[in-house]
Amino acid sequence: MKKYLSFFRLRFTMGLQYRAAALGGITTQFAWGFMEIMIFAAFYRADAGAFPMSFSATASYLWLQQAFLALFAVWMMENEIFDAIVNGDIAYEMCRPVSVYRMWFARSIATRLSRAVLRSFPILIVAAFLPHPYGLAAPASLKHFILFLITLVLGLLMTVSLCMLVYILAFFTISPAGLRLIFDSASDFFAGALIPLPFFPEKMQRIMELLPFASMQNVPLRIYGGSMSSYEMKRAVFLQVFWLTAITFAGNALCRLAQKRVTVQGG
């Protein structure tokens, strides 16, 4: 465990060095969030009755989504890992007396957290001061806020465990480009990154909520605004834990299989 903690610490402090990049990211995400809010405001003006949750809850969802983008954006994968698989550096990683799976897992969490730490607070603070329905509202209650924090962590772990599957599959396909394109667009769609899941037709939404993708940003961001009933919240947390266990287990098994038949590409 200590080994992985130091991997984590190393990556985390390294990630904190990129402050200029973070500033650029903050501007982009702020502008992005602003445009998203304007689209939903236009739909709200068109037909307020068709809105599945209050406008304020939608705005909070969108701001939190931008603020915590680094935690949940599946397309922000570690390019170094793919490079290592393609150019053969993977051999060094496998020589180390550590589990490749856990090492990469710790490293991915560290990168995502360091980015989020740098970027989230400025966005959250500015969004909190925007006029009422357009800004980030206070959480529905203290209970909701605590649950939000817990599911945020579970959601991050879930995102990383899904990305781990893609890294490991790259062992088999070598060129990760096509795989990544398909995975990125499918998970953006099913996770509620494109449009929040409640905006889908009811039948579709019911199925989508059961998929592992819904256990990422969908749960914490909706709990924060209080748009889930207590039964739905319980079920969502249960599903998060279930999928997290299942997918890390599958990832570990697949990783062992991949390591047995890995071919090192040159070097």
Add this chain to the structure above:
Amino acid sequence: MRSIRLYLHYVSINIRCVMQYKTSFFLTAAGQFLVSFTAFLGVFFLFQRFSKVEGFTYSEVLLCFSVMLMEFSLAEMFARGFDQFSGMVRSGEFDRVLVRPQNEIIQVLGSKFELTRFGRMLQAVVMFIYGIIQSDIAWSFSKALTVIFMLIGGTAVFTALFLIYAAFCFFTLESLEFMNIFTDGAREFGKYPVGVYGEKMLLFATFIVPYALIQYYPLLYILGRRKELIFMFLPLLACWFLIPAILFWKFGVRHYKSSGS
């Protein structure tokens, strides 16, 4: 004339190069198709819930979205070299470009021709046809011509944006993330007619970065909401945006200091 021949030669080299890896090409193109297909699904499902947005119906939004996507894909196909320009500056490759007795814009343009964007283009065309079938526009010659003008103007505007994006690299050596909001962001949010975003955004998109000229105003003409002929030619007017972009680029080239690698 010579520079056009040179550019076409660059393009043919690029295509032959890509065709060496046929499977990878088709997979990436299919991936591109899929990426914009989910964006389409997003619009589709929102309109299952809402019938209109600011007076625009589903099929009208689709027309707007598909034309915008075509404009963007065309620009990305041709001007991809500018998108990846930061690498060229950092590696010192641009020094080599400068010593050749040819226009440097043509050379950077020719450095990359992204044929895989064909996948996205195809998706846009399919969506465009679907949008036309769904809507009840009385097509005429002038309206069809307007679509072509939109494609020309739009490709010019996005190319100009890529050019500005690249010119920033002369000063920062790195590509600036916030510029993405003007390129990828415009593609994402240009799904809906600019008018949806309110008066101020429309003013910005008319006089500063002319998105509205290649999207909103000609769309009004095609939909028959505005009859004035000027709306048909506005997209061509948007090409003016290339001028400040090229001036900025020239300014950047004059200030270029080699990264030394």
